[in-house]
Amino acid sequence: MAWYSFWSRAKEEAEKPKLKICCACPETKRARDECVTLHGPESAECAALIEAHKACLRAEGFKVWRDLSPGKMASRVTKPQREKLAQVVGVTGASTRTALECLTATGWSLEAAVDYYYSSGAYPAARGGRGPKTDKAAIGELFARYRDEGEEDLILAEGVSTLCEDLEVSPEDPVMLVLSYHLQAATMCEFSREEFEGGLARLACDSLSKLRAALPGLRAQLDDASRFPEIYKYAYLFSREKGQKCVQQDVAIAMWQLLLPAHRWRYTQDWCDFLQAKHNRAISRDTWNQLLDFILSVSPDFSDYDDAGAWPYLIDEFVEHMREKQQQQ
Secondary structure, three states: HHHHHHHHHHHHHHOOOOOOHHHHHHHHHHHHHHHHHHOOOHHHHHHHHHHHHHHHHHOOOOOOOOOOOOOHHHOOOHHHHHHHHHHHHHOOOOOOOHHHHHHHHHHOHHHHHHHHHHOOOOOOOHHHOOOOOOHHHHHHHHHHHHHOOOOOEEEEEHHHHHHHHHHHHOOOOOOHHHHHHHHHOOOOEEEEHHHHHHHHHOOOOHHHHHHHHHHHHHHHHHHHHOOOHHHHHHHHHHHOOHHHOOOOHHHHHHHHHHHHHHOOOOOHHHHHHHHHHHHHOOEEHHHHHHHHHHHHHHHOOOOOOOOOEEEEEHHHHHHHHHHHHHHOO
């Protein structure tokens, strides 16, 4: 019956709740976090405590690299991993060492690594600290660089265009929409002082070089299943003209083409052509939001589309239009 005893022990081990890395080694973690809060993660004072916590994690069975210095890291990670590393650094403002630790702890999942950074104690603000240090005066100087000459507290279209040039991106690049989302900008082609300075502080970007380095991580959020719907819904509010409740159809179409290229939805061009031929009126917020629900929930052949469901009439008519088109092919 040796096989049964072995199987029973294995089953018991498998049924034990697995300890998460953020909950392991509480004593060494507490000592590390207290030191890092006072002196920063790169300080010599904390090096021994950080290594002690890593040693404890290894003893618990977690994989933690012994040397996370940028120099040795470069020889160990693949090109796709280096890209993820840059994205985590860009989004969180973490050091390369900290970003690498978050990625290795989460199996190199970009989304999980960012969540781990903010929830596990790696982010100083999560421990009651100040978060990434930013130079508010430097952010103010950046705002002054782009603000309109006739407006004390506004960056207008010309300033936004100059910012894009300095960031080496096109104004039509969707990453600028993601940046606007993080700045909480209320109006297209316009940033208030509060939006610009507050947003860059939250992103821990107090220089053009830091903001440029953050772009890959911001761009990656367009492929993040949890973040993209937020950006998509924000785009509607961002696209409205001041004082208007709805988005004009030509603006909505341009925004759909920006957010929903063919690899995200195969019918984007069909949808836009349908609107131009059959609608030619402003797009309601309900239609905008429910289109994404439709894309995410209905199969490409529309076989599971519920004609009696509570979809906007435009989507009902589009499905009917596409079914007729498919039958003719």
